[in-house]
Amino acid sequence: MSSDVILETVFPASMSEAAEIVADAARERRAVYFRGAGTHFQYGCPPGRAGIAIATGAIQEVADYSYRDLTITVGCGVSLNRLGELLAQQSQFLPVDCVFGGDGTIGGAVAWSPPGPRAYRWGALQDYVLGVRAVDGMGRTFFAGGKVVKNAAGYNVTRLLTGSWGTLALILELTLMVRPLPEQLRLLSWVVTKRDRLERLLSCLIASRSEPSAIEVLGGPRWEKDRFLRVGDHHDECRVVAVYEGSAGEVDALCDELRRELSEAGLKIEEELPASSYASLSNFLADVARSSCVYELSVRPTRLAAALDQLRNLRPRASFLGHAGLGRIFAFADEDGDVTPESMVRLRGAIATLGGRVTVLRYPWDSSWNRTAIWGPGGTASRYMQGLKDQFDPHNILNPGRYVFPP
Structure with a gap:
């Protein structure tokens, strides 16, 4: 800072x-x-x-781990790596990807962390936050949610705080729901050039009864150094990866089911990647160059291929990773250094024609970027969001300026 x-x-x-x-x-x-x-x-x-x-990195207390109930309560400073190690001792895991790397804290991830590939099957981080202890902008400590999975009393304040960038409260402690650790992970992959084939493949994967954990689409210079995930030099070429995880027998059965469905659609599985390749997909924001801009395109899943066309037409050197089942594309300007507010306005207009939106997640902190260029034009929800902000933080002392709210 x-x-x-x-x-x-x-x-x-x-x-x-x-x-x-x-x-x-x-x-x-x-x-x-x-x-x-x-x-x-x-x-x-x-x-x-x-x-x-x-x-908050020193707040690392593990207050409770009820592994039989699939819940754990930890301080906000516990790293995602440490949390994963604790859960693995009981063959459990938090099915949320560490998109910024495992050194990040669980508190930071809950405050704001984009969805990873697994969100397609397992849901977002907010789905696993059962309860929080937090302090609001008046300095008042409060509790929300509970410490059991079946808890439906009152307003769901935990979901409100998750993803609020620390502008409503400082989260001090979290109770999380966890799941059994999968025994096996398999990555099936295709390299696709033509848009109609991409749409057909994605449609088949999304509609599949095989229930992949993730359906990823990636391309651009960023992946050239990855032995298994790289794509060719063709402008329209991209790689599709479907991820399956679970018990060994379950995963094999799911992949066999997908193979049958693809055959009926005139497609087939092209190759299988090593399970270790998943780390690059999971930690997709961990090694982005500090000078790079990062922006997100959100559209309906059925329009993801069209959104990729618009991105490549306007930002031909951008690299990207798309969560196809969620309709979200993260673009990295590693080889695309001329990202400007004006270029984002043009891209936002193109994606708007598809019913989508563009958000700039990281950019040079200089005066040429205004809040509209970063977050897009405010809609009717802005008034309600500001009303919530005023209730939690009436003096605007919590992370002022960092999120959509005025500084």
């Missing part, structure tokens, strides 16, 4: 200490910014005004 805006960084050792720091800041009307492991602090907008940063 910018050194002229962050006046001081504090490192609370406990949840109570972090809550006291926010309460003090609330009384003084001082801005506070939250940081876990710092894996994605360059995403979003820059800090809006001078304040302090709260680094």
Whole structure:
């Protein structure tokens, strides 16, 4: 974060200490910014005004692990790697991809983490957050949700906080639902050039009774160095990857089912990739160059191939990874350094014709980018979002400027 805006960084050792720091800041009307492991602090907008940063990496208490009930309660500073290791001891896992890498904290992931490939079958991170302990912009500690899977009482505040970029509350502790760890992972792959074949293949995969965990479409220079995921130099060429996981017998049966369905559609499985290749798909934002812009296209899944055409026409050197079943494409400007607000406005207009939208996730923090160029024009939901912000943080001290709300 910018050194002229962050006046001081504090490192609370406990949840109570972090809550006291926010309460003090609330009384003084001082801005506070939250940081876990710092894996994605360059995403979003820059800090809006001078304040302090709260680094939560030391809040790593594992308060409870009820493995028979498939729940775990941890502090916000627990890294995703450590969480995965704890769960693996009981042959369990959190079926959410570490898109920024495993060094990131669970608190940072819940505050904002784009969906990974597995979200197609397993759902997004918000689906696994059962309860939270948090502190709002008035310095008040509160609890939301619960510690059991079957909990439907009251408003679902946990979903509201998940993905709010820390602008509504500082999440201190989380109770998460987990699942049994799959025994086997298989990646089936195709290289596709023609749009009509891409649409036919994706349609078959999405409608398939074989239930893949992920359906990914990737292309561009970024993947050239990957031995297994790379694609050719043809402008329209892309790679499709279908991911299957579960018990060994289950995965084999699912792949056999897909093979039958593809045969009926005049298609076939072209190749199988090593299971280790999944790490590159899962951690797709972990190694993006610090100077690169990152932007997201969201459309209906049936229009993903058309959206890729628009992206390649307007940004021919952009690399991309698309979650086909979700209709979301993440573009990386590794070889596409002339990304400007004007270029994003043109792309946003093209995607709007498909009923979709474009959001700029990372960009140079300079004055040429305004909030409309980054987030797009505000709709009717903006008024309701601002109303929620005013309830949780009436003095606008929590991460001001970093998200859609004015600084």
